[in-house]
Amino acid sequence: MSDRKEITKILSLSIKMHENPRNDPRIYWAREVTFDYATANAVRVDFMKFIPKNNSVSGIEKGDFYCYEVKSSAEDFHSKNGHNFFGDLNYYVMTEKVYEQVKDEIPYKVGVYVPDGMNYQGEWYNLKCVKKAKRQDRKRPVSEILLMMFRSAARDNLK
Structure with a gap:
């Protein structure tokens, strides 16, 4: 992997x-x-990504949001x-090379995924977690985050 745009894409x-x-519609996901x-x-x-505890009102309120930021290089x-x-x-989400260059700068509570070999179809990388994220307190309400995710997912469905 050498081209930054290609690295970001993969x-x-x-x-x-x-x-x-499997593009499961029960997994609440937006880019x-x-x-x-x-x-x-x-x-x-x-x-x-959003994972509710269950489908009750309190289960949705207690659900977890996962954020992923792709970094293709140390400069990025x-x-x-x-x-x-x-x-x-x-x-x-970054390459192992980038991780090795910046691992001492990654905040304590932020986790890291890196490639772990190509998938069997050779189209993307299987990922492994080399640093597990620690739970943080959200700074935004559930309703706002879900609305922003919904808007982004709706935008993608129009394309």
């Missing part, structure tokens, strides 16, 4: 396939989830963009 496909390999849309403070999370990691973690559990 890592993005890899995290999508890792979290929802490029934007918060504070149409403001000077707009930020985007590369991928988000050091840029001010793409460190947007709004979830209960937050992860970077």
Whole structure:
């Protein structure tokens, strides 16, 4: 993997396939989830997933949000963009080479996934967790995060 754009593309496909390999509609998932849309403070999370405890009102309120930020290079990691973690559990997705370069700079509570060989079809990487995320307190309400995810998923369905 050498081209940054290609690395981003394959890592993005890899995290999508890792979290929802069969495109199961019961897995609540969205890409490029934007918060504070149409403001000077707009930020985007590369991928988000939501797992409710169950389908009751309290089960939804107690559900967990996972955020994934794809980093294709050390320069990408050091840029001010793409460190947007709004979830209960937050992860970077990067190559092992990038991980080795930046591992001492990764916040304590943020986890990391890296490639672990090509999948059997040779289209994306299987991923392994080399640093497990620690639970964090969310800074946004469930309703806002779900709305932002819903808006992003609806955008993708129109394409």
